Amino acid sequence: MRTLCASTLIGEFFVIGFAGLVAMQMSDLSTGTVWAVSGTAMAVSVLLCGMLTGPGGVQLGWLLQIGLVLSGFIVPMMFILGVVFGGLWWASVHFGRKIDEAKARFAAEAADAA
Secondary structure, eight states: OHHHHHHHHHHHHHHHHHHHHHHHHHSSSOHHHHHHHHHHHHHHHHHHHHHTTSTTHHHHHHHHHHHHHHGGGTSTHHHHHHHHHHHHHHHHHHHHHHHHHHHHHHHHHHHHHO
């Protein structure tokens, strides 16, 4: 699960950065405000990569997805990208857990065979 979720979070890192560039041009927010919010969200996305296996890592990832959708109020295209990344996050968590379960099952079968 960690690999799929981390890949999604790194993709979001870049999308958030590009959204920050768009927000500077499209909104009347100050550059400092845009980069304080975007920079914080970018840092959170990278830090979450290391927190995925710990308690609450996936839940914090969901909060980031909600924040990404809500950023659509500043950059309207982020409504769509937020939903897309929310779907990717769900798929990463769902299928990542299935892959982890399959790996554990195969390892147990290999240990029993040996």
